[in-house]
Every structure is written in structure tokens, then in C-alpha cells.
Amino acid sequence: MSCHSIAVRLLCGAAFVAASACSESTSPTSRQPVAVLQAAQAPDLSTLARDVPGFGGLFLDHGVPTVYLTDPLQRGPLEHALGAFARGRGFAPSQIQVLAGRYAYGDLDRWFQKVSKEAFAQGGIVFVDLDEAANRVLVGVERGASHANVRSLAARLGVPAEAIVTRDVDPIQYAATLQDQVRPVVAGLQIHFGNFLCSIGFNAVSGGQNSFVTASHCTNRQGGVEGTLYYQSLSSQPNSFIGTEVADPVYFRGGVCPKHRVCRYSDSARAAYAAGVPFTLGGIAQTSGPNDGSLDITGSFAVTSEGTAVVGDVVNKVGRTTGWTQGTVTNTCVNTGVSGTKIVQLCQTFVSAGVGAGDSGSDIFGLTGGSSVQLLGILWGGNSGGTQFVYSPINQVEQELGPLTTF
């Protein structure tokens, strides 16, 4: 359990809660008989420590109220202090399970506070917890960071080495969305240039140059290289500059291009990452699920192949506006006029799936098992209802931008 902020603490296990999984209170636990609902509330552990000599922690072991005691003879005071709580959980006081504790709660709390105050200054510390279920102080150490430093610190603070347990853990993460600044840069995130917002299609290496690909119309001028400067996610943020446009073939006339129109086979452009910008080759931001509207990043997909979709295939995209959407390919190799322009995009793919303004440049991919995906192309357009998107197939993107290493 990890809900510490002050010395007075309450048990905060998930089993106890309906609404507030980690609430704290300074009000003392009543010694009087109480209603079941009140009795089910978590007791004040500091009060227990005061009233039950040798109390070392309270938790539920498979639903059974369980207590550490350094002195087994204190069972009487324990049952008195926790009787109402036990009954509220459906147990008689005599059914409270007692484990032999090595440390008293008061000592653990004092050591917890000492370690907590100093440990975070060392770096690599994810959390410090008075672990009621282990009768120890638990220190979460970021994977790869030193555990020895924690033990040295404990010794310096006079905390018994046996009272400290260290564990490798992952960093605690704030939820971020596709519209936030995220590093390393992955596909699906918002990018900003001029007064426009788009999405990153995929990361790539081209001729040794670390790059990302987005839509051609997500450059200062669609077709032709103007050195568009890109920021992720907004230029107003510090350290948000990520790269510069380096490839965006001009649109052509004649040949297969309809009269009075200009054409390309893909709406794609490539930008070179600025030095030092971390990115994940093949990485695509993953949200909680397809077509659920969430923009919160919950993980990532990994591109492991490239391919081509046919009518009837189910494909996906992740973009900054509508997140992860999924639908069926309805048309392939469609010569598509672009509203408000003279542009015709040749041989594009239509998908019946959600899309919105700002999704331009998004990755298109197929799921191939687990988090592995097959890269299929770059999204650039959609209908006014937001129910159909259009993308440029990956083979045509590479035909125009040159060979790309995408995973």
C-alpha cells in the first residue's frame, strides 16, 4: 500500500473501498460498537499502534483481517480495538489472524519518515512505503538503479537493514494524451507547425538520417521542401522542437494526372529529427482501445512489418484528434480529389472508420498479434461526417520519399 503523506495513516487496500481507495483521516477509531458500514471503514493505524502494544500492521489476507504483533500476549487488546472492524468484515474478533511481527508500527513509521525524507534526493527512487502487509519499510527502486544506495542510506539513518526491503519497479507514470509532449517521440502524437496541428505518421531512417513521416499538406507548403519546423506538441512548450522538413516531392501534371489537376501517389513528407531528440523506431502510441474516443496513452504498438491492405481488411490508425480508430477498408486505389484544391491523390485507400481534424499524417496499421503491427500507410483525408478516412499506402509513400527503414 502506498498512500502515505503524513504520519497518521489509514489502511488503504482496495478491498476496503468503494469510493475512496486511498483516503486518509485524522479522526480516531471509535471504541464503541458501531454500525456495520462504519465498522467496515479502515481503522486509524496510529491509534491502533497506541492502543495495542506491539502492533505492527493491519491488512487483509484473502479477506481475513490480519495483524502483525511483536508480542503475542497482546491479542486481548487487539481484539478489543479491532472487534468492530472485524465484525464489519464478517469475522468475529477471535478470527482475527495474528502474525509474528518483528517491528512495531511506531518504529516502522519513524523509519519510513526518515528514509522517505532522504531517499528521493538520491535519484532512482520511485516510492517509499510503510508496507503494512510485510511489517517492513518498502522502497521501490527504478529498474537499473542502485539498491545499495538505499541500504547505505538506511544504515546512515540508523534504520535496521532487516527493516528495509527494496524492490525493482517501473516508474510511476502520469497519464499523457496524444496531444501532450511525449518523449521518446512515437507515431500518433500531435505535431505543430505554423498555425497548424497534425499527427506523426511513423518514425523512419532514410539514408542514415533519423526521421519522421507525416502528411505533405502538414508542411508549410504542400509539395516542395521549405524546411518546415516541427514542434511536439506545441511550439510554446520548452524543448518542443523536434525536426525539420527535408523531403516533400512536388506535385506533377500530365501523364496519369487528370486535366487541370496536380497529382501525387502519396500525401507524405519526411522531416529529419533534430539532434538529441529521442524517438522510438517502429513505435506507435497506443490508447485504451479502438473506437472508444480516448486520447490517453496506455502503451505502444511496435511496427514489425510493412504491407498492403485489400478491401475487407480491418485497419487502424492512431491520431491526435480521434485517437485509435479501427474500421474496414472499403475501396482501394481510388483517385481522390481533395476538397478546395486542384490536387488529386492517386490510388488511395478508403476506410470506414472515425477521423477528425488534426489526424492528418497519422499512422495506418494492421494488428498482427500482441502489440506487433504491420505498417500500411499515412492518413491524410476524411469525409465531413468524420466516418471515413483516406490514406496513402506505404509502398507509394516509399515510392515518393525513397526507401525507409521503419522498424
Place this chain on the structure above:
Amino acid sequence: MRSWGGAALCSAALLVPRIMTAAPQRPDSITFTVVAPQSVRRGKAVPITLRLTNTSAGTLNLYLTGRTITFDIIVTRADGEVVWRRLEHVTGQQIVQVKTLTPGETFELKDVWHQRTTAGARVSAGDYTLTGVIPTDREALRTVPLPLRIKP
């Protein structure tokens, strides 16, 4: 680069070490109206203007669609049947354009309806309504429907 007044920053750490959160400013005080003649003769072109005004005391950032701002006009008969949509069967680029409006500033989007249905047929005389729509990166902005009478 220009400063984005609506962006708020807070640091965090994610599946990745660093994150900055941007909270785009949303319009909380705008008026959006459609302007057109009350009546026109059958067959005459109908000029239509969508007018959007920042009525707040602060600068607003609007998150609109397209390199050229995308807007829709919907013409319906009195019975509610849609006879024409400006964006019907159109494929548009899915790019966000951030349009900044200073306090009191208005911008207009104009088009003409040639009294034809989406399929190209001439409409008959009668009562119609016009509705303006501007897609954004969230909910579209919509005007109150405006009555239009087409005289014989």
C-alpha cells in the same frame, strides 16, 4: 513562432520520462450566425455568409479544419429533408488550423447556393432553412437555422 495563449503547461513523466500537457483554449463566448436574404426568386443564386465573432474579453483560439478553413452549409426543406450540403461527398484534409480571434473580431466565410439539390436538380419554390457548420477538432460549431423563402 507565435505564442499560444491557451496553452497551459505542467510537467510529468510518462511511459516515457518527460511530458508536457497542453490544454488548448476553447471558445466560451462566440456568436456564430448565418446571414442570407429572407427571400429570393426561384433560380436566383443565394449568397450565404457564415459570421463568427469573438464576444469575449479575451483572445480566442479556434481549432478549425483545413489549410483553407472548411465550412458546411446545409439547406433543408420545411419538412426537414436535406436538399443540399456544401460538403456532401467531399474528401477534406484532416489538418487543424488554429484561428486566433481578438476580442470583438469577426471573420466570415462565404459561398453561394445555386438552388440546386446535391444531385443537381433545381429546387422548387417554398420554405427552406439554412444552417452553417464549421467543423473543429471536437464538436462542430453550428448556427441556428435561418429561414429562406424561395418565391415562384
